[in-house]
Amino acid sequence: MVHRQFAALGDPTRLAIVERLVRGPSTAGDLAAPTSMSLPAVLKHVRVLEEAGLVTTVKRGRVRECRLRNDALVAVAEWTARNQALWSTRLDALGTLLEES
């Protein structure tokens, strides 16, 4: 799961969309407005974010509203916590080794 999220967030455009959605829901049109992208191009990126479980979209009348899922970054946070614990343990053990020898 985290790999799909990394792949989705690894693209600067999609990361910008997520950063925008952190501030609150937005219509696809509003996401496209400050960029030079067409609405279909934005929707394509939104779909990737949706498939990665980061974003949900709801059709409201004629516009599609995008919002960040509440649990969007849980897998990313878990990855960070797990890897941070791993490397922290290792660096401490390295310190012990260097003190011994």
Place this chain on the structure above:
Amino acid sequence: MTTAPLLSFDLDRTYPASPERVWAAWTNADQLERWVLPDPEWRVSSCEVDAHSGGGYRLRFGPRPDGDSYRETATFTVFEPVERLVFDVLTEGDGTSERSRCTVLLRPSGGGTHLELTVEGLSGPESLEHLRTGWQWCLEGIAATLEATA
């Protein structure tokens, strides 16, 4: 490809040892295997290091008695003794597979060494390339081992 701060973290330590000794601890198998275990109850069943640019390390570790439920394969993409080591890691085991890039920077500090480690999550086509390099190296290693034992 840009990397979001979200997908990376930094750690740092200062050790009472020279950069040469710290470098050696990362690049000699007999020293590396003494500190890479994520859990002191586990064991390393194999640890190999190919200490040059394009080389890397290969580890198997896990719970006793086998100590081989996890495989970690790293490729050294930057190898600048005793200052900078960058490696791409593939960790597999327990039904998961994960890729990351680690950057280790060493600099002398007050008679010791300051170490800074940055770990980034990897994804996308570039990791396929690394996977290929990693496996290529594994296969070469097998060939060399076979040659030596022939």
